[in-house]
Amino acid sequence: MMSKGKATRDQILRQATDLASVGGLEGLTIGALASHSGMSKSGLFAHFGSKEALQLAVLEAVRTEFIFEVVAPARKFTGRKRLEALSENWLAWASTNGYVGGCPFVAAAVEWDDREGPVRDAVQDALALWQSYLSRAAQQAIDAGEFRTDLDPAQFAFDAYAIELGFHNGHRLMGQTDAARWTRAAFVRLITDALAPH
């Protein structure tokens, strides 16, 4: 059973994540979270200790949810089918996830690209892990004879992540109603171009 302290922390983290998704991780201070959640600053300090620890806890929470929603349901497949499932799961996650302001990692990646420190490292690590997961699935598809032997799996992962950034931009900033359709078509084109000749 989940302890009360853990449940409270999870609930606060959820509010912190919403706040970060709108105002950016940089704007996620203990003070801002106190106003937003109605909790006292001292109570929040007791839970997180520092602004940076709070930011890292938010990234970790999003990462756990991402694995649960996007990665885990695709594990039953391998190679090409895994990549197709990951694309669909990712699109569903990015379209409908509860974060008011879109994926906190995409926002954090832009906010932190000029800075040093543990938050940047956490963002970079998570994105590198995601790209390497996509890359390994592409390698699996090559090994299984589904994908061309001259395919560069790292390029495949780079292209897949570019499509995800394109969706985020089209959907959130540009309000393009075709963004999901274009994203799906871009994933199909990526996978089709990777197929081994019959």
Added chain:
Amino acid sequence: MMSKGKATRDQILRQATDLASVGGLEGLTIGALASHSGMSKSGLFAHFGSKEALQLAVLEAVRTEFIFEVVAPARKFTGRKRLEALSENWLAWASTNGYVGGCPFVAAAVEWDDREGPVRDAVQDALALWQSYLSRAAQQAIDAGEFRTDLDPAQFAFDAYAIELGFHNGHRLMGQTDAARWTRAAFVRLITDALAPH
């Protein structure tokens, strides 16, 4: 001949743009620019009037430079060749442009996607214009028989912009040394897939 007032304003704008490219447009205040440039706050107010006017002036300056560096040199070509030139010019601009912190529009697009107001509108307008420019060049290539007649030019523009976001992320946040090579290959794949069958 350029007036002294205009020259001073351009010089300040350049410093403001560097500042915005690192700290984001949101962090670009008259006060921060005063510390950075060594000018008085009252002098800067005389030039720009408000924080928002300063932010809009920065976006306008970047837009002008973008047209000069990326769009104008490709105007001598049409259709497919124009798109190839735009890709190369864009990559050169994004790799080597003087902005310390990367393209201010990419950063601003993420910062402002949850907000309303003239700055968001300016960012959105500029990106919409760029995508529609790419889309029109793709339509030109269809009309000239270079590209498939069933190609969706808006999808082409969406895909091209996604590649640009992928480069920005790979180059700046991830420090991927292959980012430029992958970006070039992604543009080649985009154009190759668009070609009309012989």
